[in-house]
Amino acid sequence: MQPIAGLHVAALIDPERFDITLYHEDWHGPFDPANCKNYDLVFLTGLQPDFDRMRQLSFHFRRSGATVVAGGSVCTLFPEYARQFFDAVCSGGVDSVSDVIRDYLAGALRPIYRSPVAQISQYTIDYSLLRKSGINPLAHLAESSRGCSFKCSFCVIPSEVGGHARYGLERFAASIENALETSSVFSLRRWYPMVMLLDNNFSDNRAHMLAVCQYLKEHPRIRGWGALVTQNVLQDRELIEQFAAAKCVGLFVGIESFEADFLRRYNKTQNLGRRSNVVDDIAFAESHGIAIGYGQLFDPRHQTAADMQRAMDAIADNPFVPMPTYLSTVAPLAGTQLFWEDLEAGRLAANLRFRDLDGETVCYSRLAEPAEPIVTFLERVFRRPWMVVGRGRILRKTLHRLRHSGSFNPMRWYIIASASFHCFSWANESPGASRTYLAGTDTLDPQYAEHPADISPEDRARYFEPTFLTDGEGRPTDWLEPYAEEHRRAASAKARRRNPVAVVSDSVTA
Template identity: 30%
Template sequence: AMLAGGFSPTACDVRIYSEHHSGPLQDPARLGWPDLLVLTGLTSSFDRMRHLTAYARTLNPRVIVAAGGPPIRALPRYARRFFDYVCEGDVEQIRDVVRDAWGAGYTADPGVPRYDLISQHYRFLGYLESSRHCNFRCQFCSLTGENARYRKYDLETLRRQFQALGKKKYLLFIDNNFYGNDRRFFLDRLELLKEFREQGFFQAWSALVTDDFFLDETNLARVKESGCYSLFSGVESFDPDVLRGYHKTQNTIVPQVESIRKCLEAGIVFHYGIMFDPARRPLENLRRELEFILDTPGLPLPSFFTLSIPLPGTPYFQECVSERRLLPRVKMRDLDGFTLVSHPRDPMERVVPFVRDLETLRGYRARVIRKAVQLIRAYHRRLTPFQLWLAVGNAFLLCA
């Protein structure tokens, strides 16, 4: 919707397709329709972008292809071999592409997200963005590799997004770090959220925050008052040494388990991810952390488990290259967090079954169910039925 907002709504017919939501784009009529094909995605989607470009050019030799996102910013020179426009900037660069390809009359300036193009798929959920990038520099993060600096929008931009979005039941901020490093801006957004909530624009909202958010214990009460029902934070590991090794020192200031419990006790669901690195850590160390998560009372299961990903351009990628950790013939599409791409410390025949079973927690399912029941008992007076479903439903999805 944000990319579509760069096109003039009167001069351009714009259609949106998400393979993540709707599956592979296999309709020749739809793929051969556009005069300008705009592609974006995560690093692992680079090969798929090339596939779609080849298919589109076969169906329409005159099609113009523009590509952006993390894989393009990581490999801009290589990307120029395949795409007409290589967008190394942020989403607003699409206006420059349209202006260069067709003229200024086909752009929308300033662009407002085209929420109307996705409303049929997201009737109850709306997406907003109030800031971009992050003020921390974790070793494995693509934002670190891109040297992207934290940037905030003015409140009027956020107001325009609200008005374009219309009324939704739930809002999800897609900010890389909603908390940021500007206290005044954080508080001003909470006041704006309260204002729009009182006007009936939404019931509840969710966002991603970094762990320093929990340093100020008043923050939980403030976001709760403005309608926050869940927060996501990148825990990555409960081992302080692992966190320091990734330069994620902000997660070592406040005890993470304590922060999670306080969040849940405040009536806010806590979501997080765990990252395992068999190239850096012995297998038994990884198993102990998994046992810690399952055995710690009041601690919800993570939303996902992922392997560490050596994203091109990041310090972690450079480390893997210099130490010759990468396995032979690794492709961009293998950088998905589920595929083993680095030489592990332990024998491959022991690590592969662990990685294979991790995605669904095979062998731990009975304990997962018990943990979900314990979580419901612990927080059923603090969380609404919908929040409880969010907190424990993921446990069953992990085991599906």
């Protein structure tokens, strides 16, 4: 959902009453506060490391007279805290946007709107907004469901969504038709339409997944599609053959790590019931023309820099295993099971900030070895990945995968090759400022200091100071403590339900 969250928000706003524009900082670059004028109503959303950026933008837009409504992960999980920075916050799915609009027009905006993420209302997306807003992705981005039934402990989906819900097939088809009809005549999306399904877990509901596959297979214009799936899907060879026959060209698979200990530690049970070997499963899918992408996670609590390098070497040396599409450290995202456990055990770094939860920063106080070698490795992997795995090794591996795919379709070649080199292109775009890669001390973005000279000390603290999750001792900060207490109470109630206390009575009954 993240890359198209703006489209979903816009779908719930009446275009007859509002002139809607989308702005995506990953696509357009940082928003220039000088352009804040002329907006009446602004919706902001983002991931947890973006929360401070949302606060900064809220300041700029509110100062220009706009009403600011915020959603996303932090607003969903901590709405009472988040509301102080915005005129209203939406906790949950985008579906409360229509209520926000109604109340805004009536001059009766409420501070918090709640909508269960798994509860989906009826709306059709208008993809023409992408063209109007200058956003031009290679593929049509779509979603046929939300959420996931698994409970990986590092993932926010179980806390934010807590289940899986699907869109009706008719509505999904209407969105795809709209995407096809409104794409620019100068775009690849018009001449070689491919669909990237951004469902959190496309494979969660098998019947729905197969119905969507069938629709895409039979669509006369769609040339290929990809989706995000769990690793157990790869084990199902018949399903993979079905996908290939239905024009599937790529799957982003929740592999995260090739080490069983890692998977067990984070309750990634769906990756553990292997009847076959995951490398064989990848090779099988790629031999059917389905490029496999995945993320590789590093866990500095349990892995030394040498362990991390060994993991990368093992991937690089196996000709059948693609390079990871992205690399990340394990981030204790606030509100996840992992986060609460680490917070209670005092394992989180002192002065941990939302901004540190970017998947590149070490967020823990107890590491597998002193921080220095780990930081040196992370600096290489995120800024100079060719020092971790040389370009020549990746090129040889990519050529092997191209041969193995048995396809002569240049578009499939592009998908296979671009996934392998994605980490390199990402690293090249990294900012040049020096970093510590350690939570609490890592360099902040320049936007934290981009406020007017006449800002009051209160507003500077409120909108431009980073949000801390832990104090100097690694304990929850004041704003977080009530949530931590609530979580403790819920956890002990759950434990009591699991281990009910036996009541022994000496009375005799029949």
